[in-house]
Amino acid sequence: MTGRAIGGRHAVIAHYVALLVLAVITLMPIWVMVSTGFKNDVLVQQKEPVWFFFVPTLGNYEHIMTRGNFDGYLWNSIIVGSLSTLFTLVFGGFCAYALARKEFRGREFTANSTLLVRMVPPAVLAVPVFAMVVNFGLNNDLAVLTFFYTALNLPFAIWLLFGFFKQIPVELEEAAVIDGASPLQVYFRVLLPLMKSGYAVAGIFTFRIAWNEFILALLLTSRKTRTLPVGAAGFITDTGVEWGRIMAMGTLIVIPPLIFTFFAARQIIAGMTAGAVKG
Amino acid sequence: MSIRTLSPYFFILPAVAIMFAGLVYPVLQAFYLSLFDWKIGTKFNDAPYVGVRHFVRMLTDDNVHESIWVTLRFGFWTITIEMFLGVSLALLLEKPIRGASVFRTIFILPLMISPVVVGLIWRYLFDARIGWINYYLGMIGVEPQVWLGDPELAFFAIVFTDIWQWTPFIFIIVIAGLQALPSEILEASKIDGANWWQHILFVKLPMIRSILLIALLLRLIDVFRALEVMYILTGGGPGRATELLSLHIYNRAFETQQLGYASAISVLLILIVFGLSFAILVAGNPMKEKSDI
Numbered sequence: 001m002t003g004r005a006i007g008g009r010h011a012v013i014a015h016y017v018a019l020l021v022l023a024v025i026t027l028m029p030i031w032v033m034v035s036t037g038f039k040n041d042v043l044v045q046q047k048e049p050v051w052f053f054f055v056p057t058l059g060n061y062e063h064i065m066t067r068g069n070f071d072g073y074l075w076n077s078i079i080v081g082s083l084s085t086l087f088t089l090v091f092g093g094f095c096a097y098a099l100a101r102k103e104f105r106g107r108e109f110t111a112n113s114t115l116l117v118r119m120v121p122p123a124v125l126a127v128p129v130f131a132m133v134v135n136f137g138l139n140n141d142l143a144v145l146t147f148f149y150t151a152l153n154l155p156f157a158i159w160l161l162f163g164f165f166k167q168i169p170v171e172l173e174e175a176a177v178i179d180g181a182s183p184l185q186v187y188f189r190v191l192l193p194l195m196k197s198g199y200a201v202a203g204i205f206t207f208r209i210a211w212n213e214f215i216l217a218l219l220l221t222s223r224k225t226r227t228l229p230v231g232a233a234g235f236i237t238d239t240g241v242e243w244g245r246i247m248a249m250g251t252l253i254v255i256p257p258l259i260f261t262f263f264a265a266r267q268i269i270a271g272m273t274a275g276a277v278k279g
Numbered sequence: 280m281s282i283r284t285l286s287p288y289f290f291i292l293p294a295v296a297i298m299f300a301g302l303v304y305p306v307l308q309a310f311y312l313s314l315f316d317w318k319i320g321t322k323f324n325d326a327p328y329v330g331v332r333h334f335v336r337m338l339t340d341d342n343v344h345e346s347i348w349v350t351l352r353f354g355f356w357t358i359t360i361e362m363f364l365g366v367s368l369a370l371l372l373e374k375p376i377r378g379a380s381v382f383r384t385i386f387i388l389p390l391m392i393s394p395v396v397v398g399l400i401w402r403y404l405f406d407a408r409i410g411w412i413n414y415y416l417g418m419i420g421v422e423p424q425v426w427l428g429d430p431e432l433a434f435f436a437i438v439f440t441d442i443w444q445w446t447p448f449i450f451i452i453v454i455a456g457l458q459a460l461p462s463e464i465l466e467a468s469k470i471d472g473a474n475w476w477q478h479i480l481f482v483k484l485p486m487i488r489s490i491l492l493i494a495l496l497l498r499l500i501d502v503f504r505a506l507e508v509m510y511i512l513t514g515g516g517p518g519r520a521t522e523l524l525s526l527h528i529y530n531r532a533f534e535t536q537q538l539g540y541a542s543a544i545s546v547l548l549i550l551i552v553f554g555l556s557f558a559i560l561v562a563g564n565p566m567k568e569k570s571d572i
Contacts, residue, residue, distance in 0.1 A: 015376055022368070023385045026447060029400045030388060032411065036403065049411045087297075095294035102287035110291060112560055117302045119556040121504040123525035124545040127532045128305035131312060135323055151301020154294050183286045212393035214507045215529065229395040233511060243403055250396040257391040265384035272387070272448065273455040 030254070037061070037248035044244045060248035072224065073231040074252075080142055080227060081210040084149035088157045088206045089199055095154070096161035097187055101173070111162075118155030122215050130219050145220050145227075149210040157202040160271055164198030165191070201267045204260045211256060228253050306549055313543035319536040326539065333543035343544060345519050346527035349434070353523060354502035357441045362495065364442070365449025370479055373457040386447035398511025401440045402427070405512075430520035433513050437521045440508060445501075449494055456490040457483065489562065496559050503552050524548055 031051075036044060038056035064070050098104070099111055129148065138144045168191060176190045214229040221230060232253060235246040261268065313333055317326035337343050389397065404411050405426040413423040426432045460483070468482040484491070506525040509515060515522030515530055522530065528548060532541035 012376060015372060015374065016378075018368075018372060019379075019382045023382055025443070026385055026389060029404060029443065030392070032404060033396065033400045045409055047409055047414055049414055091293040091297060094290040098287040098290035102290070104287040107287075110295065114298070115560060116553060116556050117298055119500050119504070119552050120302050120306060121506075121525055121548055121552055123504070123506050123528045124309055124549050124552075125302070125305045126529055127312060127538050127542050127545060128308035130532070131308065131317075131323065131538070132305070147297070148301050151297050154298050155302075158294060183290070187290075208391060212395070214393070214395045215510070219533075229393055232395060232399070236511070241402070243409075246399055247403070250393075250399050253396055254392045257393070258388070261384055261388055261391045265380065265387060268387060268391070269383060269451055269455065272390075273452045 033247045033254075034251050036243060037251045039244055041244060060244040061252075064245050064249050064252075068231070068234075069223070069226070070231070073226050073228045076142060076221070076225055077211060077227040077229075080146050080149060081207050083146045084153060084210045085203050085206045087146070087150040088153045089203055091150075092154050092157035092202065093161055093195070093199065094187070096158045097165055097191065099158065100162050100165035101170070114155045114158050118159065122152075122213075126215060126219060129216060133220060141220075142225050145217060145225070148216055148220070149206075149213065152213075153206040153209055157206055160202045160205065161195070161198050164195055164201075168194050197267060200264065201271045204264055204268060205271060208257050208260065212253075309542045309545045309549065312539055313546050315539045316537075317539040319533070319538060329539070333540050334546075336540070337543060337547065342519060343527070343547075346522050346524050349519065349522060350502060350524045352434070353438060353441070353521075354499060356438045357445070357502065358495065358498050360438075360442050361446045361449050361498065362491070364446045366453050366484075366491070368446075369450050369453035369457060370483065373454050375458065383451060386451055389444040390448055394507035395511055397440065397444055398508040401436065401443075401508075402512050405436050427513050428517055430517055433517060433521050437509055437512060440512060441505075444508070445498065449498075452490060452494055453487065456487040460486055492562050493559060496555055496562065500552055500555050500559075503548060503555070524551075 035051070035054075037060055038058070039050070039054060040057045040059060043050055043054055095110075095114075099107060099114075125148070132138065133144065172190055172194075173186050176186050181189065212229060213227075214233065217227045217230045218233070221227060226234075228249070232246060232249040235242045235249065314328060314330060315323070315326040316329045316333075317323055403409075407413065407423060407425040407428065410426065412426065417423060424432055426436050464486070465478075465482065468478055473482065502523070504525060505523055506529060509521055509523055509526050510529070513521040515526045519527070524544070525548065528541050528544050531544060532538050
């Protein structure tokens with residue numbers, strides 16, 4: 001037993017070292033972005049990399065926030081992200097509840113189709129969506145973008161929430177039904193309070209997709225309705241890339257997903273692994 | 280019909296309607312648009328009907344073939360390396376240790392940040408003039424390379440970026456799978472005298488094979504959906520060296536402005552992706568069973 005304990009201690013140290021190396025590899029590129037955003041042009045253009053020791057400047061941030069339409073991009077991103085998340089959670093929650101709890105004709109078909117449409121490639125949507133926008137004159141409308149983000153997010157949200165509904169004991173509902181509660185009352189009074197963490201995870205995934213999405217936003221928005229990722233890509237011009245500014249913008253875009261990750265990593269991982277591990 | 284039998288339909292109706300209008304209808308529309316020779320800037324009503332001519336053209340279109348070939352090569356290299364690295368690391372590091380959650384938080388970061396940002400970061404790192412990769416390779420005597428300007432090197436760059444972004448995903452879900460294995464069986468195999476290799480090859484890997492299969496299929500589907508990172512990193516170039524099928528469709532539609540032809544290629548893409556998705560359904564749709572998920 002002692003021999004194993006000693007080997008065990010070495011193994012633990014090796015384990016930490018390996019994890020540390022992997023963590024550095026993972027974080028390094030992100031740090032490159034964050035640090036570059038705080039560098040002046042001379043440092044950015046210099047060939048020799050500077051990791052930590054330089055005098056940080058807010059020049060890039062000042063530039064992107066005062067010139068261009070940063071406030072507008074930020075506001076658009078927040079609006080589209082929050083609204084599509086709200087709609088996804090409300091309608092996705094209803095749908096997941098029915099799929100998890102009710103027996104009805106077409107249940108299996110709906111469940112399978114939901115999984116199938118989750119895989120629709122954004123590139124396939126690009127041309128038809130462009131056609132709809134042109135033919136129906138829907139251009140430059142944040143509502144259109146909100147609608148498509150809701151549609152894109154619903155399948156995965158339903159899939160996640162389905163799993164959470166399944167974990168709630170049926171007896172709770174049955175008791176409520178015996179007490180004379182209607183289906184809506186059961187949903188809102190009995191289940192919703194128990195589904196908080198489920199909605200939190202689904203909400204994080206939904207908001208993140210909407211916040212990060214680029215290709216549909218590029219097609220569906222113009223100067224006034226642009227979202228942050230589209231605004232960031234705008235710093236790539238024919239004459240070159242303004243690296244300091246674009247990295248500052250990238251850093252700002254990354255902040256919300258970063259916050260979610262730090263506060264809800266466990267739940268996010270549970271969401272990511274739900275399908276693969278438990279399926 | 281009582282309210283009880285109808286109520287499930289009220290619950291699913293809004294979501295089903297939105298998914299139909301936002302996902303199913305555009306896919307059907309892609310089929311329809313593929314029959315017309317429609318160009319950007321012209322009215323759709325003026326676009327001539329060409330029947331299946333776009334599909335016939337696709338059979339002999341070297342650009343489409345090249346893009347499919349790039350996608351397959353990209354998928355082969357990224358998935359092979361990601362699965363190998365992710366599974367090996369998970370097997371080595373599965374044991375729960377203190378602080379593991381901190382590391383796990385770090386490992387999901389590449390998956391949480393915007394693909395646009397991922398593309399930008401790596402475009403900077405691979406930059407020929409000021410990129411850090413050239414600098415550090417220079418320190419060990421490697422000449423500076425124009426990474427994103429050379430077909431082979433650009434392909435390497437997108438593979439490398441994808442591996443950085445997605446290996447942690449495989450790592451994390453395999454660890455979750457390994458830690459969920461019933462300990463009695465693992466103990467039994469140890470008592471039976473299986474050595475470390477036998478233990479992994481004949482006990483652990485077979486027990487997580489469904490996770491591995493689904494992870495593989497999900498990654499494969501993603502290879503066909505991927506577009507944003509490459510759009511920023513290389514734009515598909517140089518030439519078509521990094522133009523994955525999704526990006527090819529986008530460039531066809533909005534660079535060369537052939538909306539109808541791009542739709543025809545979309546139809547091909549959707550068939551591929553749905554084929555792979557059916558495989559997932561067969562491998563196990565978590566919503567199909569009534570048993571707990």
